[in-house]
Amino acid sequence: MHRFTGLTVIVTGGATGIGFATAKLFAAEGANVVIASRGEENGMRALSELKSIGGNPIFVQTDISDEAAVQNLMNRALEHTGRLDVMINNAAMFYESDFLTETTERWKAVFDTIVNGAYWCSKYAAEAMIQKGISGAIVNVSSINGYRALNQSSHYNAAKGALDQLTRCTALELSPHGIRVNGVAPGFIDTELSVVGGVNELETDWFKQFYVEQRKIPQARAGTVNEVASVITFLASEASTYIQGAIIPVDGGLSITF
Ligand SMILES: NC(=O)c1ccc[n+]([C@@H]2O[C@H](COP(=O)([O-])OP(=O)(O)OC[C@H]3O[C@@H](n4cnc5c(N)ncnc54)[C@H](O)[C@@H]3O)[C@@H](O)[C@H]2O)c1
Known part of the structure; x- marks a missing residue:
């Protein structure tokens, strides 16, 4: 049985890695997937593969660090199917840099994508769900870096920590609207980000x-991208209706050790 038939799902950073694996799982289970990603070439390639899987996918070229671009993304998704059921905040970037020599410009760019991008996507997605009377789900792709320290990663780790608090706070505030918000915290996963x-x-x-x-x-x-994608789709599905504000590690046990 398909869990997401007829539902509309936005996946940011959905053209590569964990996001693309997630988009494919949703499409295979009947969802109309909206891939939101910056790069046109990757986006079109991903769209072509999704079309061969199922649903009615579209690609909307989007830089989520730009609020107006996120609003355009929501409008395009709503124009496409008239509804929005699931928002997957997955896009992020990572590079190594020492805290003392990091620049303000680069620090802000990381926060604009990981924190502000997820904030705008969550806000406009929740508004659309509420307007349509849809008890939707938001899943934030965080990292075990959100609650562990690592050298040369203060920008990324601080942003992922903020994303975790966004997850908990929006889970609280959106509960009265029937919207669930949860997260996954991957460990080492074999993708381009590695x-x-x-x-x-x-x-x-x-x-x-x-x-x-x-x-x-x-x-x-x-871990593999599918091992993360399957937890993301679980958190968006009817199998997880009593999970709210949780951030599930998907890390082979890494975060339980010291
Ligand atoms: N790979 C890992 O080991 C690992 C570990 C922990 C967490 N994660 C998280 O998983 C998520 C997916 O990463 P991945 O490993 O699949 O890497 P990835 O580089 O394949 O995916 C990230 C995607 O985000 C897109 N992106 C970046 N900035 C964007 C922006 N401003 N607007 C729109 N799209 C943007 C990129 O183009 C890319 O498609 C990220 O949130 C990452 O932090 C990955």
Whole structure:
């Protein structure tokens, strides 16, 4: 049985990695997926693959760090199917930088995408759901970095920590409207985001020795995009109706160790 037949789902950063895997799972279960992503080439490629899976997908080129672009995204989604049921806030960027030499401009750019982008998407999505009388769901893709410290990542970790609080606070404020808000906190997942400075960190000796051989990750491996996407779709589905404001680690046990 298809869990999302006829529902409209927006996935930001939905053309690559975890977002694209999530978009494909929703499409396979009948959803009309709206991919919101910056890059046109990736967006069109993802759209073409989604069309072969199912639903009635569209791609809306969107930079979520721009409020007007997010409003356009919502308008396009509503024009497309007349409804909005699920908002997946997945887009993010990562790069390594020392706290002391980080620039204000780059720091703001990270917050504009991870925090402000999710804020605008959540706000305008919730407004649309309320207007249409839809008890929808919002799922925020955070990171275990949201509650753990890591060198050269203060921009990203602080932003993900803020996203976690956005998840809890919007879960509280949107509950009276029947809207559920939850999050996932992935650990090491094999995607483009694992490639830092041209090096895939999952293929480095330090990752293999510390995280795999010494089992810092209890499951001794990185996760796959589908292992995250399946939790995201669960949190958007009727199988999770009593989960509100939760942020579920999807990390092979990494965050339970020290
Ligand atoms: N890969 C991992 O190990 C890992 C671990 C923890 C959390 N995450 C989180 O998972 C999510 C997906 O990341 P991924 O690993 O699939 O990497 P990814 O780089 O494939 O996906 C990120 C997507 O976001 C898009 N994006 C970035 N800024 C944007 C903007 N301003 N507007 C619109 N789109 C924008 C990118 O173009 C890209 O398509 C992110 O939120 C990331 O923080 C990933």
